[in-house]
Amino acid sequence: MIWILDITMLFFLVVCAIAAISIKDLLSAIIILSAYSLIMAIVWVEMHSVDVGFTEAAVGAGITTVLFITTLARTEGRSED
Amino acid sequence: MSGIQESVIIRTVVRIIVPFIQLFALYVIMHGASGPGGGFQGGVIFGAAIILYAMIFGIGEGKKKMSDALDKILASTGLTIYAATGLICIVCGGMFLQYGAVPLIPDNPAEVSKYLIDLVEIGIGITVLAVMISLFFNVSPPESEPEEAEE
Amino acid sequence: MSGILDIVYAEYNYWIYVTLMMIGFYAMIAKKNLIKKIIGANIFQTAIFLFYISLADVTKGTAPILVGGHGAEHAEHAADVIYTNPVPHCLILTAIVVAVSTTAVALALIIRIYNEYGSIEEDVILAARKELQPEFSEHARQRGVAEVSEQ
Amino acid sequence: MTGFELIATHLPILTVVVPLIAGFLTPIVGWIDRRLPWYWVMLAMFVVLLIAGNNLVTVINSGTIQYKLGGWDPPFGIEYVIDLLNGFVCLIIAFIAFMVSIYSKESVKKEVPGKTTPFYSVFLLLITGLMGMTITGDIFNFYVFLEISSLTAYALIAMGDRGDGVVASFNYLIMGTVAASFILLGIGYLYAVTGTLNMADMQNLLPSIYQNKVVLAALAFFMVGFSIKVGLFPLHAWLPDAYTHAPSTASALIAGLMTKVGAYAMIRFMFGVFTPDFVITTTGMTNILAWAAALAIIVGSVLAIAQSDIKRMLAYSSISQIGYILLGVGLANMIGMEGGLLHVLNHALMKCALFLVAGAIFYKTGIRNLYQFKGLGKKMPVTTTVFMIAALSMIGVPGTVGFTSKWYLALGSVDAGQWIFVFVILLSSLLNIVYFWRVFDNIWFGHPHEIEHIKKDEAPLTMLAPMVILALLCVFFGLFAYYPVHYVIEPLSVELLKLGGMP
């Protein structure tokens, strides 16, 4: 039982989520979102759902981030809020 | 991204690593039956390999590997494999997607379903990789790409 | 472990997912930047996924991959193992795919919006739309009425 | 087993799989020849229409059809259940979609130039999504198809007016995502306390745990989610823009079907997952729904009066009409329920016809401001006549479909002792007259200054035919409402409200 690790990671999740929505630089926000996804994937794997964790790592931290960043390349990088 | 694209080291590394990623993706797809992984994850990884390639060598190069038409056809094909499997089950007298009904190996529906699950996973994989690549190609900026400017 | 910690521990995932959902939901509604909204949507959805996965977990359980692989020779050994609930995993695999699809479409829309209005800030877009659309204004309505009475 | 019997057994699944496969294959068909997709869609929709018709007839004759996907028994596998309710809704979907697909030929060519193939692909997938949502007996499967239909709807709406369409679509996406997430959460809650995903199974398990707070929360999340999906009044913000700025084909399809299916889903979840006594008496959810619907009826009508864009006007009118359906459901008595269900059919016919007309006018003249419609009655007599019939139907003139549902709703309100709802319905009739009559005045009485000599200039036949058919049906079902009511609506209401001692 590694619930301390669990809780630490869950805490990080909340921190990442708040950071992702409040940071003004969108690229940073996206990278933080990517980190959020990765942590989420680890949490899930730790909860014995390997398939979902695997998928989240590939999708959330991979494809979604790529798509976000390419979108940023075609729009603008800063947010007003 | 131009800085990265000109770096020889990265280009070489990517050129070497992409086939391995693809291989890994195929493994993930096929391994889905007995361990974590499956068509979707494998498809995403396979797609990511080509996306990585396209990011480094430019979308034009990427499109040479995976043209739009091929992309569309692959996307359709993957799904058609899936749906056709379901329809074959119907033709063989079962319900839609009732793998056991297909008389591939007599008296062992579990084995049949194992193979058909693999087939279906491959179908998913094909669609997912095609769509992932198509998503990337469409979302990424067109101006860096000379071919598209001619259109 | 103290009593309070016990309660917190027993349901800590739920508190986290509630928090994450609220953060994501707030971003979706209150943030003016369109990409921020989508980031919010992602957080919102993953929070729900977290709920599902928490639901599936069983203390001292193991991943729902049958121990011992193929064949019946390990069957007696497998009977002792507690597996986590596989159903939510399956559901969430599907839901993740849905989420990434929604994100892709949303990003494509954002690119289109940026091409049309040159901004991804909601209030800027709103202002631009008001300027571009005289035909839906009250003025136009009255002009329409004036045309009737001219006759 | 002969081939015919084989197909007959599998008709339920084919209802969804035919448009699905057709949708996958559209890119290939379009790759062969760009003109083919339209014929392809027509063919697919026609087949779906036949299947849906057959399904309903089978249900009427021999009762509910169950189809076990993959051959797994219900709680374990996904199950398709076609009863009167979704057989009926499926037929409506299939029919409206067929009409719109005929209509789409010229309209899509003009409004979505150069993208017809993906457009049709998405079109078919939208139908798939709606069909899947309707026909399924499994709540998670429902969610998957809900997302298919939502994603396609976002894409179709974004194809409309430059800029506006995209923004409308984006707003819809945000709202739709919230709705879908709420529904997903609700599904999760119900799964957490029952351990099943099958609707019928869930309905059996739920009554023993109604005191559980999770169940109530699930119901609340479902209601909010579906309210967003149908555009019920306080949550309607996405709807007017989306309907206004979508391409005509998409507007007709989405206005005709999306909200209907949302309403269907609401009914299904309220009476097919939870039990009537829980939603009606224990929680009083139907009562809340009825009041919200009454508010929607009035506000929608009033806002419609303030619009000068015809599609926008129709969109607000949709908000009010959705209120009718939900009011009928919310009354939760036999007659009110009949009215609400009947209005699903009626509103689909009327609103689809109206949007098709708006599209045809836009196609021919490029005008959407209804104050510029002068002389249109002479220029496009058939189109405007269709508009007239459909609009009179919306007003509720007897002999058209609008009357029959209004009659039931009013009667149902009286039965429920809710006189205020009767006044709401009647008042909204008056408001409907106000906003539709402006259009009549402009169409029939105007003298356009700019055009001295008005020539007849109708839309092409592929656009006219579906409109005329819909208008004729508006009258047909107005006069012969007995048939849908007798064969479908009445037994359906009994079934839903668990009257007549059914299990």
Place this chain on the structure above:
Amino acid sequence: MKTLALFVVVITGAMLIYAGQDLPAFGDINSPAYQAPMTQYFIENALPESGVTNIVTALLANYRGYDTLGETAVIFTAGMAVILLLRRRET
């Protein structure tokens, strides 16, 4: 807008917490979802009926294969939607 958003979010949160009181505890093996016949059936029968050891895959591709077909259709839809939205012309 921000106040309204906060309001809505807090209400939603309140609803979630309200429901949370009756949710089964985390990791509880006696939770209804785990003890439901469905879950047990899957764990027992995944191998003999589907021939795969990964129960999630068995569920995904076999028992709930139709969901997965839908999921793939969603992916495909997204691809088509993005093509529709961003492609300038048909190729």
Place this chain on the structure above:
Amino acid sequence: MMVIEINSITPLLAVLVSMVASVMILAFGKYPNIREGWTFVAAFIKFGLVISMLPLILKGNVVTYTVVEMLPNLPIAFKVDAFGILFAITSSFLWIFVTSYSIGYMRSLKEHAQTRYFFCFAIALSSAVGIAFSANLVTLFLFYELLTISTYPLVAHIETPEAISSGRKYLTYLMIAGVSLLFSIVVVYHYTGTTEFSFAGIAGMETIPQTTLVILFITFMIGCAKAAFMPLHAWLPAAMIAPTPVSALLHAVAVVKAGVFTALRVILYVFGVDLMQGSGLWLYMAYFVSITIILASIYALMQDNLKKRLAYSTVSQLSYIVLGAVLITPHGLTGGMLHIPYHAFMKITLFMCAGALIVTAKKENISEMKGIARQMPITMIAFTVGALGMIGMPPVGGYVTKWFLLLGAAELHSMILIAVLLVSAILNAAYFFPVIYVAFFKKPDHELKYKEAPLTMLVPLVLTAIVSIVIGIWPDAPGMFLDIVEIAVANVTGGGI
């Protein structure tokens, strides 16, 4: 009295004839002669069909036909009884005259959109006959709404802002009425489970609580706003902006009579004589319409525009009919019902004369009509005939109905109602005699240079004037209106006079 129900498609055909004609009118819109030929043919066929049912009705039978069961227990059905055929004969017979008159009028003024005009006219006539033949409230409501909608383009025909706003007013009043009527129908259905008219009133009406019953009666009467009861009369003078044939047929006969007809149907065939008496509603209604009778006459007195004066006169006369019905006595009923055709013939004569004046002399105001009778003697004589009828002077028809009404009032010993009838007769005289006086005896301001209206207009108005006299001289000729009315009254009171 045994009432035999005879199933026959004739009522449906009678209604549909002009519907079919309206399609043909549209199809031949480019050829005026053929177009109007269709109108004529339809008018004759319609009248023929209606009159063909008369012998059956006179034997005391009813003709029924169920078109379609729209909703379970809610059919669209026709039932022709004596009262229905009375209204149907009146309107279909007069359509023949008005068709002829319309052709003359529209062509003389070179009106625009004549196809639309004839089209709507045909639909309106169908609706009027449909109302007459309706077997139940829902069918009646259907045609009632159809009548409103089809007459709107006729009212707003000239398309000036004034016409449009009058049209709007017309629509507003009548649609509110329609909604109110629908509400009432719903309530009736809720309590009784049927909407079918019955000679003794719908069974089950007596179960309605007293307050609800009163409210129901009020909403029904609001629903009959086509009958132009006083607070709801404003649409009628406004509608006078329509071309005169429209005013003549629709706003002297079809539309307003449809309102009155509906009111009578409701009072006698839905509520029933017993319930009206039992609940005391009849008395309130009688006083209420009395106010309309007097007030409208006073309004008429103040109008200078001839058509408006006639309109107010119509408002006042319509209330006679309802007054007769609510008196509940056989005589009162006879008077009220008989006034439907009688007033129609007289008022249409007056309107057609007014139209003739507009076409030839371009005069609408009474003060401008000095000495006009010298130039247009035939028209003005016909006008005089109509006016005398309205005042109630023998031998023109009007006196017959007034006599019956007075008898009815006298039977009840109601001095107030008798006084109302007398005062209104005096007021009638007061607003009609000046017209006649001005036309015949005043010297024109300057030389008048016009002649009679075209024959297509003159012949109908002379004929209707003659009919007005005939029905006054031989009111009891066999098969005439009085016969029909007697049967109708016998039906509702359950016995002979």
